Amino acid sequence: MIEGLPMAVAAEGLPDRVRIHEVGARDGLQNEPSTVPVEVKAEFIRRLADAGLRTIEATSFVHPRWVPQLADAEELFPAVADLADRAGADAVRLPALVPNERGLERALALGVREIAVFGSATESFARANLNRTVDEALAMFEPVAARAKEAGAGVRGYLSMCFGDPWEGPVPVAQVVGVCRRLLDLGCDELSLGDTIGVATPGHVTALLAALNDAGVPTGRLAVHFHDTYGQALSNTLAALRHGVTAVDASAGGLGGCPYAKSATGNLATEDLVWMLHGLGIDTGVDLGRLTATSVWMAERLGRPSPSRTVRALSSQGTHDTRGSQGTQVSRDSHKEQ
Ligand SMILES: CC(C)(COP(=O)([O-])OP(=O)([O-])OC[C@H]1O[C@@H](n2cnc3c(N)ncnc32)[C@H](O)[C@@H]1OP(=O)([O-])[O-])[C@@H](O)C(=O)NCCC(=O)NCCSC(=O)C[C@@](C)(O)CC(=O)[O-]
Secondary structure, three states, rough: OOOOOOOHHHHHOOOOOEEEEEEEHHHHHHHHHOOOHHHHHHHHHHHHHHHOOEOOHHHEEEEEEOHHHHHOOOHHHHHHHHHOOOOOOHHOEEOEEEEOOOHHHHHOOOOEEEEEEEEEEOOOHHHHHHHHOHHHHHHHHHHHHHHHHOOOOOOEEEEEEOOOOOOOEOOOOHHHHHHHHHHHHHOOOEEEEEEOOOOOOOOHHHHHHHHHHHHHOHHHEEEEEEEEEOOHHHHHHHHHHHOOOEEEEEHHHHHHOEEEOOOOOOOOEEHHHHHHHOOOEEEEOOOOOHHHHHHHHHHHHHHHOOOOOHHHHHHHOOOEHHHHHEOOOOOOOOHHHO
């Protein structure tokens, strides 16, 4: 909390708490040129949990030929599944991406309790990412959502290319709203609006959210998923929070991209998000120092520095007074630990 800043002014129209949906282990690592060992992935997820994240997307049950980096889902999930059994507020939700019934069978066999289907607002990306038209992809998801619900699993829907598409250019709001409605009608509990290639701006975000409300979609069922190509991810997030959104996707250390949309850059970094939210007095449950240490640890394993500005700032300053982030301290040695 920044001294002298009237919180009523700073946080006007903003939620008290934001749920961060951490996607680094899935969206981040799916794009790595070389496969990260399963033990490293499991340790990454455990460290994220220790840093206070309570929704950590673990992996994908997609075809291993399409995303070889996540071909180890059968090994990874059992290695972290105990996090979901923790008591009360310590329990960690571990959703996983599932495109089709084959993926669902694999996920349910391991005890996955929450899945996410992932559609596209554009035909070009539906084809590139799922080898299907938009209609065919939705038809593929229908039995997945129904069977997941029967099995008692939660269902999230992702919608990619909500703002712009590398092949088709700007995506009309009405087109996005139409596919959102269809995903929600399939039974998705929550819908994450993806700016897959990071071209959204705050005005566009507000316009889409308003159009979704006009179409009867409650803001409480929406999450936002921004990539930071043009440095707009935080501004876009703030616009979404002002509109009433309280669930935000982010990737520790800003890892990420999408293998089937080459212009997709890293996701909004979780540290950058937490820095902003804590500065606004919004609770996340996340310990920024631990999270930063985790991202530095992961960056070392990947052999390159984190693109997150907050990670870079905190680790270069060593011991740092993070008053904007509830006084969390990052120790000088956090990047060398364990
Ligand atoms: C959907 C498919 C499978 C269609 O791919 P396809 O080639 O059309 O597959 P198919 O349905 O014709 O099946 C062909 C073979 O694959 C097998 N198969 C089929 N499904 C599976 C499965 N689940 N697991 C294991 N095996 C599977 C199936 O059993 C069959 O085996 P065969 O009979 O030939 O031996 C493929 O396109 C695919 O896996 N795509 C995944 C792409 C992906 O994961 N992209 C990244 C995630 S999306 C993203 O990152 C964006 C997001 C969510 O973050 C938000 C944003 O930023 O916008």
